[in-house]
Amino acid sequence: MALIAMVCAGMAIASAASPDAASLADGCTSCHGLNGRSLGRIPSIAGADKARLVAQLKAFRAQAADATIMNRLARSYNDAEIDALADYFSSVSKP
Amino acid sequence: MSRCTRRTFLAAAAVMPLAAATSIAASSAARIVIVGGGFGGASMARYLRRHDSNVSITLVERERLFVSCPFSNGVLGGLWPLSKLTFDYKKVAAAGIKVVHDSATAIDPVTRRVTLATGAKLDYDYLVLSPGVQFVWNGVQGYDQSASQLMPHAWQAGPQTTLLRKQLEAMPDGGLVVIAVPPTPFRCPPGPYERACLIAYYLKHRKPRSKLLILDSNDSFSKQKLFMEAWARLYPGMVEWVPGSQSGKVMSVNPATLTVSTGFDDHNAAVANIIPPQRAGEIAIAAGLDQGHGFCAVDPATFESKVQKRIYVLGDAAIAGDMPKSGFAANCQAKACGAAILADIAGRTLASPKLVNTCYSIAQPGYGFSIADVFEIRNDAISLTFQDDRTTRLKAPDDVLKREAAYAESWYENITADMFA
Numbered sequence: 001m002a003l004i005a006m007v008c009a010g011m012a013i014a015s016a017a018s019p020d021a022a023s024l025a026d027g028c029t030s031c032h033g034l035n036g037r038s039l040g041r042i043p044s045i046a047g048a049d050k051a052r053l054v055a056q057l058k059a060f061r062a063q064a065a066d067a068t069i070m071n072r073l074a075r076s077y078n079d080a081e082i083d084a085l086a087d088y089f090s091s092v093s094k095p
Numbered sequence: 096m097s098r099c100t101r102r103t104f105l106a107a108a109a110v111m112p113l114a115a116a117t118s119i120a121a122s123s124a125a126r127i128v129i130v131g132g133g134f135g136g137a138s139m140a141r142y143l144r145r146h147d148s149n150v151s152i153t154l155v156e157r158e159r160l161f162v163s164c165p166f167s168n169g170v171l172g173g174l175w176p177l178s179k180l181t182f183d184y185k186k187v188a189a190a191g192i193k194v195v196h197d198s199a200t201a202i203d204p205v206t207r208r209v210t211l212a213t214g215a216k217l218d219y220d221y222l223v224l225s226p227g228v229q230f231v232w233n234g235v236q237g238y239d240q241s242a243s244q245l246m247p248h249a250w251q252a253g254p255q256t257t258l259l260r261k262q263l264e265a266m267p268d269g270g271l272v273v274i275a276v277p278p279t280p281f282r283c284p285p286g287p288y289e290r291a292c293l294i295a296y297y298l299k300h301r302k303p304r305s306k307l308l309i310l311d312s313n314d315s316f317s318k319q320k321l322f323m324e325a326w327a328r329l330y331p332g333m334v335e336w337v338p339g340s341q342s343g344k345v346m347s348v349n350p351a352t353l354t355v356s357t358g359f360d361d362h363n364a365a366v367a368n369i370i371p372p373q374r375a376g377e378i379a380i381a382a383g384l385d386q387g388h389g390f391c392a393v394d395p396a397t398f399e400s401k402v403q404k405r406i407y408v409l410g411d412a413a414i415a416g417d418m419p420k421s422g423f424a425a426n427c428q429a430k431a432c433g434a435a436i437l438a439d440i441a442g443r444t445l446a447s448p449k450l451v452n453t454c455y456s457i458a459q460p461g462y463g464f465s466i467a468d469v470f471e472i473r474n475d476a477i478s479l480t481f482q483d484d485r486t487t488r489l490k491a492p493d494d495v496l497k498r499e500a501a502y503a504e505s506w507y508e509n510i511t512a513d514m515f516a
Contacts, residue, residue: 020446026430027451027469030423033509040505068487068499069453069467076449076469076480
């Protein structure tokens, strides 16, 4: 049951967001967990508020956040990509 | 399974490619065969099933249990047991993936058929190879498979990791541990130096008069300044690194006496960890996909082999431009390659992917640092988007080092759950 629910959730996300967002998000989930639901100390980003995600990613990019690897990674994403990623993860249900 | 004469076999071979092409166009049940169930292959199988419930997915993996190389240096340092790094394929099979515990021995790219060691044959529309690395035995003179029982490589996690740990436990205080590093490219570029940290961690607490010598074939290495800072801070006087240009390259070994020889010096070790030179897993070499170079050239966006259409090569076996040979990279490549295959089946085109890699290293419990990169495709190669500020800063506050160590553990939990949970 849990498995079916998970697969369905995954499909719903894929259809809700643009393909570019899904493909960009694939780079995030290796750390943040499948669909952005993290198991440990790395924050879950599934279902986070979109505006907050955008603000946070832009703060990382501006080297203005007290972060570790995100200040380095966020440099490689433009405004449109940040918006697409925030849109994608905010539309996933919370863990 | 019916027997056929050579003539009918060849006739069938001539007809097959057309038949295969039309069958994919006509039906959505494309047959995808994946060889290798590690970070590349297991991630690929799960990604495909999560995004497509129709395709037929077969995962061929020799072993029934997967033991991950990432985090295996922690076993050597006594931080956690090997069982923490051991996974089975039950959930992979339960997700609707056919798991076959066998070895691929031959590929016929014309008939699109893989032959397994048991003689079974698998027909494919898309073949994904993620076979990891194999060792070049006698690349260091005298270092062959039997020598590895006395001088473990522990570069494929499992019994070799346990053997090296036991040797460390058995060695006397005051002994010399040697780590021999092969020429690049090899699996996990920061791995030997993290290993030095965690073996030194064990020695510092249990055998503090001992020394650790890294004999390196190379003159520089990943996160070098951070590792050197950690050695000076945590293990002063214990760890010594000898670069290739200063006689660091190991030329030969004598397993009977545990002697490790460079061109100029002989070192008598209490424990000798010889990491041999590496090349792509045997099935990729046997299929000629490495063109004699040892690793396989691929399209940077799709990971399709540059030698054979419909065969994709992922992870350590591939030449992936600026991306390192890491479990993280293989996982990320699997998603990009999986998306490319599903797009091909659907007749869609994809924008070129953004790929990510992060490699954490642990210098002692609660002391971690990282290199973190995003890659884009430029000039037909996977290229770093930024060349500078890629790592944790030197002289980072304890709080940062502690957070990075915690994130490393969380990353490991998440990525292995992606594959095996």
